[in-house]
Amino acid sequence: MSVRIQQEPFDFGAECDRFAAGRSDTGAVVTFCGIVRDDGGLHAMEIEHYPGMTASAITAMVDTARTRWALTDALVIHRFGPLGPGERIMMVATAAPHRADAFAAAEYLMDYLKSRAPFWKKERTAEGAHWVAAKEADEDALSRW
């Protein structure tokens, strides 16, 4: 199990490959990659985080996922700092004997990372900069767990 909070880019392909390697106890690997989407006019994004809390909050989410699903491994990488359109923000990977567990755990981690890990996004467009508002749908997504 690994949680990494970093400013520098990560290599999504290499991480996926390494994560899926050498696993005869695992039948299913699910990965998620979050990308800075350009809805038109986005110049840049800045992600702020709470250094003292981020890693421990995410580790607690991973620990909970491990108690709820039969996982053989899990990985979370989340960047902070400035990001341009098309850049990769974060990734989650889960490994399990069966696919239902790997999918459920990956979605659980994503839902909790969205709304409970201490990250805040600021978007810069031609009109200026604004903090991204939390979406009700993201908060609602937690209720299914």
Next chain:
Amino acid sequence: MSVRIQQEPFDFGAECDRFAAGRSDTGAVVTFCGIVRDDGGLHAMEIEHYPGMTASAITAMVDTARTRWALTDALVIHRFGPLGPGERIMMVATAAPHRADAFAAAEYLMDYLKSRAPFWKKERTAEGAHWVAAKEADEDALSRW
């Protein structure tokens, strides 16, 4: 959109990297990799398929997924022939503006590939060879769509 049925191995990491590249219209990429699991005693697996039907059946599944969810891309690679424990059998990747669509489409494709794409697995152990039986749980999984 791409569907590939092949005997040779595929490079999961390179496929993930390429699939997630250059996408400013995409906020979410989900990938799945199926691995030959060794529950103890598996020597080899052999996957048979129905060449005339496989690609068209999977393409139809991808087309249906595209009508049900807002996808910007999808990829399915499935191997046939002999495979050893730990080898990568197949992968699915989905890209969408939002994560809920990417996750739902990936799970939909996996559920349909399991039970509706013409592949059959034979396992070889010390006790001999046997055809893997379809699981009721896999058939039941289709009912949620």
Next chain:
Amino acid sequence: MKLDVLYFAWVRERIGEPRETVDTDATTVADLVRELSAREDRYALAFSDLSALRVAVDQELTAFDAPLAGAREVAFFPPMTGG
């Protein structure tokens, strides 16, 4: 009518060949199954429990009561186990 009949997985193993051309007047898949089963024991054995079999006509999954008019290829196989 000449039909290509294909067999996969244990159906292929029980029948002993992967494909054959059958000259038949069967109007449905079920008719064809009855005709083949009457031919030889290996067919009767392979088709003894239709609930354990799936069928595709011209490479589309279908039901055992599907008509064969215009069909060129029929395939019999167990439930799929891909993924």
Next chain:
Amino acid sequence: MKLDVLYFAWVRERIGEPRETVDTDATTVADLVRELSAREDRYALAFSDLSALRVAVDQELTAFDAPLAGAREVAFFPPMTGG
């Protein structure tokens, strides 16, 4: 009691600094919010709608009625938007 008080995102921008040390007798987070809000307009503005804020005490998310006994660090921020 001396508390490290941290601010993130627009809370940090409204208050104008990322952290400060506060000497306080507040017994709950809500007491601390009242005390800070009474100090200067920039605090009153930042804390004007608590439903738009979240709070962590010693790096654990908690509620505004949480006690501060033994606490060393309190952080205020908007709802998170990671992922």
